[in-house]
Amino acid sequence: MSRNSFDPGIWQGRDDGDGREHRRWHQQVQLTMAGDGLRGRDGGVALVGFASDEGVRRNGGRPGAAAGPDALREALAPLALHTDLPIFDAGTVVVEGEDLEAGHEAVGGLVAELLDAHDLVVVLGGGHETAWGSYLGRTRADRLQDARVGVLNLDAHFDLREAERATSGTPFLQMATTDAEAGRIFDYTIIGIAEPSNTAALFDKADELGVSYVLDIDCGASHLGEVLNVVDDLLTRVDVVHLSIDLDVLPAAVAPGVSAPAACGVPVEVIEAVCRQVAASGKLALLDVVELCPPMDVDSRTARTAARLVTTCVHARPTT
Numbered sequence: 001m002s003r004n005s006f007d008p009g010i011w012q013g014r015d016d017g018d019g020r021e022h023r024r025w026h027q028q029v030q031l032t033m034a035g036d037g038l039r040g041r042d043g044g045v046a047l048v049g050f051a052s053d054e055g056v057r058r059n060g061g062r063p064g065a066a067a068g069p070d071a072l073r074e075a076l077a078p079l080a081l082h083t084d085l086p087i088f089d090a091g092t093v094v095v096e097g098e099d100l101e102a103g104h105e106a107v108g109g110l111v112a113e114l115l116d117a118h119d120l121v122v123v124l125g126g127g128h129e130t131a132w133g134s135y136l137g138r139t140r141a142d143r144l145q146d147a148r149v150g151v152l153n154l155d156a157h158f159d160l161r162e163a164e165r166a167t168s169g170t171p172f173l174q175m176a177t178t179d180a181e182a183g184r185i186f187d188y189t190i191i192g193i194a195e196p197s198n199t200a201a202l203f204d205k206a207d208e209l210g211v212s213y214v215l216d217i218d219c220g221a222s223h224l225g226e227v228l229n230v231v232d233d234l235l236t237r238v239d240v241v242h243l244s245i246d247l248d249v250l251p252a253a254v255a256p257g258v259s260a261p262a263a264c265g266v267p268v269e270v271i272e273a274v275c276r277q278v279a280a281s282g283k284l285a286l287l288d289v290v291e292l293c294p295p296m297d298v299d300s301r302t303a304r305t306a307a308r309l310v311t312t313c314v315h316a317r318p319t320t
């Protein structure tokens with residue numbers, strides 16, 4: 001079982017006036033519920049939450065990610081918004097108990113509908129099992145049926161684990177397996193891999209699947225040009241990007257509120273530049289922001305960083 005929850009009261013913050021020069025997220029967001037006729041059909045950005053701890057729990061991590069969607073909304077609400085794009089909030093799919101599979105089905109159905117109605121769908125996780133729900137949605141969306149999709153994961157981890165059930169560590173192997181069965185190309189790039197956080201078996205799996213990856217130590221500010229070249233290569237060979245931001249790719253100082261904080265991490269400036277480049281290409285259709293664990297956060301530092309990255313992705317979108 002899963003249910004959709006709405007908390008309209010979360011969209012509030014400082015209010016400097018009604019004009020577009022004063023605009024903040026909380027003044028632009030419209031609530032919308034799939035299937036009830038309220039949802040806009042005019043492009044723009046749609047947000048949907050996936051309140052799930054179950055993948056992290058199954059993966060032996062630190063629980064708390066189910067509180068991620070609302071913590072992200074709270075961090076987004078007061079931020080200045082420099083775009084006229086309409087922004088819709090389709091609520092949060094809540095995983096009940098251990099029934100992650102029902103949650104995946106529910107969020108997958110909603111993401112498919114939202115992708116067909118809007119230009120960009122942002123899924124607010126949840127552990128990284130969120131990405132499997134996003135994948136179910138994009139493989140069911142009518143408008144993406146013939147698209148060449150590239151998956152770009154900003155993450156310290158491959159998340160290519162073999163397991164009997166979905167966890168936060170399995171979504172990209174699930175995608176690889178399902179794409180192979182469907183005769184689709186699995187085009188997977190990862191930025192920020194931490195060598196000590198991934199076993200040799202995971203590196204072998206990545207090589208076997210032809211995954212393209214950059215180690216965290218090769219993602220410092222002095223390597224920005226090379227990192228952006230990797231992203232550019234991806235952008236030239238696909239029509240659409242599914243960008244997955246696992247917040248544990250960031251240094252623990254800016255992202256302490258995750259299940260597995262990074263000892264090294266990729267500087268936030270580099271991650272921001274990657275987000276800007278992908279969004280500016282006009283090919284970003286689906287964005288996951290995952291692994292935010294509010295109980296472990298410090299002064300909402302991780303939520304604020306995550307909200308900054310989402311805002312960058314929205315601001316950098318071409319408006320025409």
Ligand SMILES: N=CN[C@@H](CCC(=O)O)C(=O)O
Pocket residue numbers: 059060061128157158159161168169170197259260
């Ligand atoms: N989504 C997280 N995946 C990591 C977690 C690592 C950890 O908890 O230390 C993984 O399974 O490798």
Ligand SMILES: [Mn+2]
Pocket residue numbers: 128155156157159168246
């Ligand atoms: Mn991950």
Ligand SMILES: [Mn+2]
Pocket residue numbers: 155156157246248249260
């Ligand atoms: Mn990770």
